[in-house]
Amino acid sequence: MGQHVFGVDIGGTAIKTGLFDMEGKLLHKWEFNTVKTGDGRDIIKSAADFIKDKIHELKLDINNIKGIGVGIPGPVKDNGEVQELANLGLGHFNIEEEMERLTGLKVKAGNDANVAALGEIRYGSGKGFKSMVFVTLGTGVGGGIIINGKIHAGSNGAAGEIGHILVDYGETRLCGCKKKGCLEQYASATGIVWLAGQMLARSDEASALRSLNSISAKDVFDHAKRGDALALKAVDKACRYLAIALSHVAQVVDPEAFVIGGGVSKAGNILIDTVKKYYEGYVMDSLKGKEFRLASLGNDAGIYGSAGLILASD
Amino acid sequence: MGQHVFGVDIGGTAIKTGLFDMEGKLLHKWEFNTVKTGDGRDIIKSAADFIKDKIHELKLDINNIKGIGVGIPGPVKDNGEVQELANLGLGHFNIEEEMERLTGLKVKAGNDANVAALGEIRYGSGKGFKSMVFVTLGTGVGGGIIINGKIHAGSNGAAGEIGHILVDYGETRLCGCKKKGCLEQYASATGIVWLAGQMLARSDEASALRSLNSISAKDVFDHAKRGDALALKAVDKACRYLAIALSHVAQVVDPEAFVIGGGVSKAGNILIDTVKKYYEGYVMDSLKGKEFRLASLGNDAGIYGSAGLILASD
Numbered sequence: 165m166g167q168h169v170f171g172v173d174i175g176g177t178a179i180k181t182g183l184f185d186m187e188g189k190l191l192h193k194w195e196f197n198t199v200k201t202g203d204g205r206d207i208i209k210s211a212a213d214f215i216k217d218k219i220h221e222l223k224l225d226i227n228n229i230k231g232i233g234v235g236i237p238g239p240v241k242d243n244g245e246v247q248e249l250a251n252l253g254l255g256h257f258n259i260e261e262e263m264e265r266l267t268g269l270k271v272k273a274g275n276d277a278n279v280a281a282l283g284e285i286r287y288g289s290g291k292g293f294k295s296m297v298f299v300t301l302g303t304g305v306g307g308g309i310i311i312n313g314k315i316h317a318g319s320n321g322a323a324g325e326i327g328h329i330l331v332d333y334g335e336t337r338l339c340g341c342k343k344k345g346c347l348e349q350y351a352s353a354t355g356i357v358w359l360a361g362q363m364l365a366r367s368d369e370a371s372a373l374r375s376l377n378s379i380s381a382k383d384v385f386d387h388a389k390r391g392d393a394l395a396l397k398a399v400d401k402a403c404r405y406l407a408i409a410l411s412h413v414a415q416v417v418d419p420e421a422f423v424i425g426g427g428v429s430k431a432g433n434i435l436i437d438t439v440k441k442y443y444e445g446y447v448m449d450s451l452k453g454k455e456f457r458l459a460s461l462g463n464d465a466g467i468y469g470s471a472g473l474i475l476a477s478d
Numbered sequence: 479m480g481q482h483v484f485g486v487d488i489g490g491t492a493i494k495t496g497l498f499d500m501e502g503k504l505l506h507k508w509e510f511n512t513v514k515t516g517d518g519r520d521i522i523k524s525a526a527d528f529i530k531d532k533i534h535e536l537k538l539d540i541n542n543i544k545g546i547g548v549g550i551p552g553p554v555k556d557n558g559e560v561q562e563l564a565n566l567g568l569g570h571f572n573i574e575e576e577m578e579r580l581t582g583l584k585v586k587a588g589n590d591a592n593v594a595a596l597g598e599i600r601y602g603s604g605k606g607f608k609s610m611v612f613v614t615l616g617t618g619v620g621g622g623i624i625i626n627g628k629i630h631a632g633s634n635g636a637a638g639e640i641g642h643i644l645v646d647y648g649e650t651r652l653c654g655c656k657k658k659g660c661l662e663q664y665a666s667a668t669g670i671v672w673l674a675g676q677m678l679a680r681s682d683e684a685s686a687l688r689s690l691n692s693i694s695a696k697d698v699f700d701h702a703k704r705g706d707a708l709a710l711k712a713v714d715k716a717c718r719y720l721a722i723a724l725s726h727v728a729q730v731v732d733p734e735a736f737v738i739g740g741g742v743s744k745a746g747n748i749l750i751d752t753v754k755k756y757y758e759g760y761v762m763d764s765l766k767g768k769e770f771r772l773a774s775l776g777n778d779a780g781i782y783g784s785a786g787l788i789l790a791s792d
Contacts, residue, residue: 239764447657448642
């Protein structure tokens with residue numbers, strides 16, 4: 165039996181775990197609910213216990229486990245320190261040290277969006293690129309910067325926080341980060357629904373969206389694809405904001421490619437095409453013509469990328 | 479006699495050259511006019527000839543010259559390729575290979591702002607930091623991103639082009655880059671003068687600037703320091719635009735520090751303080767409290783950083 169690594173993706177509702185071989189091939193995949201005791205250390209312990217159980221169950225030799233990669237929803241410094249994760253009930257502590265103590269294995273932790281970015285560049289849509297910027301459009305908007313094949317975490321673990329780039333100077337609503345006018349307020353699933361809602365409320369324009377009891381981001385995209393003019397305008401505006409933010413990213417890091425994932429990215433080509441159209445108008449000539457791709461690992465990007473934290477450190 | 483490196487800073491009007499020891503100590507410094515034959519290769523040749531002359535003149539042993547670092551005003555790829563430098567009369571070619579052929583020495587080239595950034599982090603205001611973003615406010619606005627002590631040049635050599643980050647969506651004037659609303663249109667020396675000019679033209683507000691025949695960026699800052707309300711507003715607006723752009727930079731790369739150089743930075747603390755004030759309102763909590771410093775190497779940043787290209791590659 166060869167060597168293995170575990171990839172763990174800790175989220176607010178579920179913890180996903182994968183067992184990989186040293187080539188990054190996914191051999192087993194599990195998912196269980198995140199424990200909600202209010203103390204985040206219980207979450208870390210439950211993940212550690214789960215892995216120890218699986219090692220026992222699959223009769224793996226612990227000496228052949230090269231380590232555990234962990235993705236968590238918040239900033240992680242290069243040394244494994246997390247600042248505060250209110251949503252997980254975690255204060256300031258070192259997740260790598262804690263989990264190493266609990267499992268006896270080498271642990272490397274990263275921010276979930278950064279880790280998903282690593283997953284996409286090593287095993288997904290970004291394969292073959294050396295530098296890539298990943299954007300995840302879900303309930304919120306996250307991002308990850310890959311430079312020379314590695315995560316660029318930043319001095320406080322806050323690099324790639326693309327969702328909180330200021331894109332609208334006139335916004336009055338507060339973002340979750342306490343600022344106003346962040347990309348996340350327009351290009352997340354919630355943001356797109358808000359944009360469509362504003363357009364519906366502020367005009368009498370006919371739209372199939374008016375007949376729906378509640379509107380999802382998918383509805384907005386679906387109706388846009390069918391030619392609904394108002395839905396198209398909402399999609400256009402969300403994509404324009406995203407293009408503005410990605411133009412800033414390009415002017416700063418000049419990556420080879422952009423990969424867009426998260427639930428909203430299921431909208432497909434309409435998203436990529438609209439973002440790309442606006443992007444070209446917002447960057448210098450030498451930054452035009454970048455590759456824009458849809459993510460391909462879906463919900464598994466996190467476990468692939470977590471495993472990649474161990475595999476990439478070899 | 480120990481080992482040495484040359485640092486060369488090629489500009490549109492002058493070529494600066496420095497001879498350094500292996501600790502980065504500047505031993506000699508020269509400057510001569512950029513040749514203007516219209517063919518950029520003549521510029522490269524003049525720099526190569528100058529260095530060969532100096533080696534001869536100073537009786538240096540060519541075997542003890544570790545190499546030549548060169549900064550040029552345009553994007554340079556990691557392999558030494560420049561795309562096109564219309565201002566220097568240079569087409570697409572490899573500056574490192576050309577200069578190595580002419581001198582028989584190892585050559586490493588970089589974009590001038592990137593190289594100045596390297597100079598500041600190794601020998602100037604950025605000393606002690608591992609990651610730093612340098613902004614140069616002169617006739618134009620340039621920038622350089624340092625990650626793990628090294629220049630991040632980007633896939634097309636266009637990383638750190640902070641001057642062309644879009645900061646005003648309503649601009650109608652064209653920037654030199656053919657876009658509209660770039661940071662450079664407001665935060666360069668020319669931009670600050672334009673901002674003040676607009677404010678003078680659009681109001682009857684009293685201002686000491688009205689008595690000047692022509693206004694320089696220095697005039698605007700000097701009068702702002704003396705309390706001239708209109709000049710203060712122009713400074714405030716330029717600094718707010720710069721803070722917006724630096725907030726984007728922070729959200730993307732999360733550096734330890736920002737260092738601001740170029741002619742405009744001679745304005746001093748008023749610049750740093752105003753930028754910092756606005757910056758804090760545009761970034762997430764975990765990106766607040768960054769170090770903002772004035773550059774300290776002045777016009778020598780380029781030769782220091784060019785030499786650093788060779789010294790850092792050891």
